[in-house]
Amino acid sequence: MDAYGHVNNVVHLRYLEEARIDFMFRLAGEAADASPTDPAPFKAGCVVARHEIDYLRPLFHRYEPVTVDIWVTKLNAASATLAYEIKDAATVYVRAETVIVPYDLEKEHPRRLTPGERAFLEDYFDDSAAAPRIR
Amino acid sequence: MDAYGHVNNVVHLRYLEEARIDFMFRLAGEAADASPTDPAPFKAGCVVARHEIDYLRPLFHRYEPVTVDIWVTKLNAASATLAYEIKDAATVYVRAETVIVPYDLEKEHPRRLTPGERAFLEDYFDDSAAAPRIR
Amino acid sequence: MDAYGHVNNVVHLRYLEEARIDFMFRLAGEAADASPTDPAPFKAGCVVARHEIDYLRPLFHRYEPVTVDIWVTKLNAASATLAYEIKDAATVYVRAETVIVPYDLEKEHPRRLTPGERAFLEDYFDDSAAAPRIR
Amino acid sequence: MDAYGHVNNVVHLRYLEEARIDFMFRLAGEAADASPTDPAPFKAGCVVARHEIDYLRPLFHRYEPVTVDIWVTKLNAASATLAYEIKDAATVYVRAETVIVPYDLEKEHPRRLTPGERAFLEDYFDDSAAAPRIR
Numbered sequence: 001m002d003a004y005g006h007v008n009n010v011v012h013l014r015y016l017e018e019a020r021i022d023f024m025f026r027l028a029g030e031a032a033d034a035s036p037t038d039p040a041p042f043k044a045g046c047v048v049a050r051h052e053i054d055y056l057r058p059l060f061h062r063y064e065p066v067t068v069d070i071w072v073t074k075l076n077a078a079s080a081t082l083a084y085e086i087k088d089a090a091t092v093y094v095r096a097e098t099v100i101v102p103y104d105l106e107k108e109h110p111r112r113l114t115p116g117e118r119a120f121l122e123d124y125f126d127d128s129a130a131a132p133r134i135r
Numbered sequence: 136m137d138a139y140g141h142v143n144n145v146v147h148l149r150y151l152e153e154a155r156i157d158f159m160f161r162l163a164g165e166a167a168d169a170s171p172t173d174p175a176p177f178k179a180g181c182v183v184a185r186h187e188i189d190y191l192r193p194l195f196h197r198y199e200p201v202t203v204d205i206w207v208t209k210l211n212a213a214s215a216t217l218a219y220e221i222k223d224a225a226t227v228y229v230r231a232e233t234v235i236v237p238y239d240l241e242k243e244h245p246r247r248l249t250p251g252e253r254a255f256l257e258d259y260f261d262d263s264a265a266a267p268r269i270r
Numbered sequence: 271m272d273a274y275g276h277v278n279n280v281v282h283l284r285y286l287e288e289a290r291i292d293f294m295f296r297l298a299g300e301a302a303d304a305s306p307t308d309p310a311p312f313k314a315g316c317v318v319a320r321h322e323i324d325y326l327r328p329l330f331h332r333y334e335p336v337t338v339d340i341w342v343t344k345l346n347a348a349s350a351t352l353a354y355e356i357k358d359a360a361t362v363y364v365r366a367e368t369v370i371v372p373y374d375l376e377k378e379h380p381r382r383l384t385p386g387e388r389a390f391l392e393d394y395f396d397d398s399a400a401a402p403r404i405r
Numbered sequence: 406m407d408a409y410g411h412v413n414n415v416v417h418l419r420y421l422e423e424a425r426i427d428f429m430f431r432l433a434g435e436a437a438d439a440s441p442t443d444p445a446p447f448k449a450g451c452v453v454a455r456h457e458i459d460y461l462r463p464l465f466h467r468y469e470p471v472t473v474d475i476w477v478t479k480l481n482a483a484s485a486t487l488a489y490e491i492k493d494a495a496t497v498y499v500r501a502e503t504v505i506v507p508y509d510l511e512k513e514h515p516r517r518l519t520p521g522e523r524a525f526l527e528d529y530f531d532d533s534a535a536a537p538r539i540r
Contacts, residue, residue: 025331
């Protein structure tokens with residue numbers, strides 16, 4: 001929070017990170033439990049290659065929560081792009097995109113998405129013009 | 136730091152913020168002291184409108200410091216773009232750009248750059264092909 | 271979040287800070303609106319002089335929120351102690367206390383609590399043995 | 406940084422964490438390399454059980470670095486207390502203590518210090534009256 005009560009721009013990136021962790025570990029883990037061909041999606045590792053973040057309107061400190069929507073806008077063999085909106089019923093505060101790269105953290109080199117990871121991400125894929133986009 | 140000793144992507148954005156604050160408040164303040172037509176550059180307020188951040192190589196936790204270079208790549212009447220590199224002598228770890236918008240925090244609306252702010256930013260302007268760019 | 275999914279100890283201190291800001295600015299501001307002898311409690315400034323934090327049980331990353339309870343355990347002329355618990359229905363994860371000191375940020379010296387600040391804090395005072403304590 | 410240029414109290418705790426990580430992983434790892442009876446001190450896991458932090462004087466945002474001194478004030482079979490000072494040549498800004506508990510993160514229960522961990526911590530032990538203390 002700055003002197004005028006705005007939520008700081010770095011804090012918004014932390015909100016995006018919390019949403020991404022929840023998406024890639026909790027939600028993907030639950031999907032894997034239901035269809036366990038790939039028992040631990042993203043556990044082999046995944047890194048952030050790029051962020052783009054547009055701060056559209058100031059968010060003031062308040063008690064009421066905001067929502068982070070998250071979906072998939074690109075899906076390649078060895079990378080994916082996640083899009084997000086930080087918003088409430090009335091206002092979109094932030095739009096952002098993150099390029100994630102599956103990465104074998106033990107062996108220290110990029111890897112391909114597993115079939116289970118790809119199937120999970122496809123369920124959240126939307127690159128339609130109607131989908132909110134950051135550009 | 137994650138489990139493999141990498142500096143987290145959000146921490147890099149904090150490094151950029153610390154460099155930007157140092158640039159816009161300490162350095163710009165010293166320049167204003169030397170030529171005091173605009174006694175307090177950026178004190179009327181300035182907000183972040185957009186970040187782009189490319190994570191090029193992992194930075195591992197270590198004792199040795201890294202350097203953040205910062206310069207100006209665009210200069211408009213009511214916005215400016217700052218570019219940065221997080222690096223050491225051997226490696227560039229992160230390239231990024233931030234669009235900043237002068238903003239009257241009391242009156243809650245955008246404002247134009249003051250002559251003093253513009254003169255300060257011009258001293259750090261470089262949009263040459265030789266300058267490092269994030270794309 | 272560390273490698274095992276625990277919420278990091280620094281993140282807990284941020285949770286306490288968010289609760290304290292909400293308590294001292296939003297709640298105290300609403301109380302002041304209702305009884306406006308002191309129109310802006312804590313706006314003259316207040317600093318943190320000391321934290322004590324006990325991490326009782328690990329909190330794992332999850333979607334479900336936790337609650338931060340906050341109350342007042344000491345009230346002096348020029349300082350107050352806030353106590354907190356981070357918890358859910360089943361478990362207390364963290365107990366903490368913070369000594370806050372009213373501080374005139376413009377003039378850079380400590381100040382006394384205003385009558386409005388004191389009246390607000392008294393409404394949340396509980397130093398009974400039954401009240402949870404960090405020691 | 407707050408509106409008056411002070412380094413925020415949570416940021417100080419991050420400084421302490423960075424010093425502690427450097428102490429327990431880099432320095433302890435180097436000591437282990439020199440005398441490799443315990444090849445990876447603290448790698449089995451270690452958690453923070455308690456922090457006490459006294460904010461003695463405000464630290465203003467600046468270019469010059471501050472130093473974090475760190476040493477050991479208590480050493481038990483299954484816990485240790487680290488003390489710190491954040492300071493420069495002229496001023497001590499923060500004094501703090503952290504109780505750390507060796508913890509088997511895989512098996513999720515406390516463990517005893519290994520002989521190599523204890524030998525490393527003993528090298529930094531100082532509970533003399535002359536040593537700076539937070540109380």
